[in-house]
Amino acid sequence: MEKTIKELQQIIDTFSQKISAIPEAEFSAKHAPNKWSKKEVLGHLTDSAQNNLRRFICGQYETTPPKIVYEQDFWVQANGYQEKRSSDVILLWRLVNDQICSVLQTMPASNYNRMCDTSKQTEQFHSLQWLAEDYVKHLKHHLNQIIPGSYDIIYQ
Numbered sequence: 001m002e003k004t005i006k007e008l009q010q011i012i013d014t015f016s017q018k019i020s021a022i023p024e025a026e027f028s029a030k031h032a033p034n035k036w037s038k039k040e041v042l043g044h045l046t047d048s049a050q051n052n053l054r055r056f057i058c059g060q061y062e063t064t065p066p067k068i069v070y071e072q073d074f075w076v077q078a079n080g081y082q083e084k085r086s087s088d089v090i091l092l093w094r095l096v097n098d099q100i101c102s103v104l105q106t107m108p109a110s111n112y113n114r115m116c117d118t119s120k121q122t123e124q125f126h127s128l129q130w131l132a133e134d135y136v137k138h139l140k141h142h143l144n145q146i147i148p149g150s151y152d153i154i155y156q
Helices: 003-019 022-030 037-061 072-079 086-106 128-146
Strands: 116-118 124-125
Touching: 003 037, 003 086, 003 128, 022 086, 037 072, 037 086, 037 116, 037 128, 086 124, 116 128
Parallel strands: none
Antiparallel strands: 116 124
């Protein structure tokens, strides 16, 4: 988990600055009505962080693995990221991810293998450690959409 936390913190520090340097017109541009802008992609990453934060906390104490499902399109629309100030979206993304790092740092190693259900239909259990590692891969995948070529990763 230590490697994952360190990598996440580095991503937060590096990309907070890189994303802040993107011109507003580019950050907010929608290339199709049904596609997210770069700002909305970052909003999606914030929503994903919030859902994972809940998994990392609830997964440590609930006696039955919690079922925490994320409906990404609904969350992005409901949060209205496209209409928000870019600096606020970037700050929110940074703060939620900083909080994930804090929770992961305080998580006892004995909780790493506790499970969480993330599936919409059938049960799909993952350990908290797996979720943390997958979260960083997911983050890199979407950061490539905001700043192409940032990472050599294929995320399924």
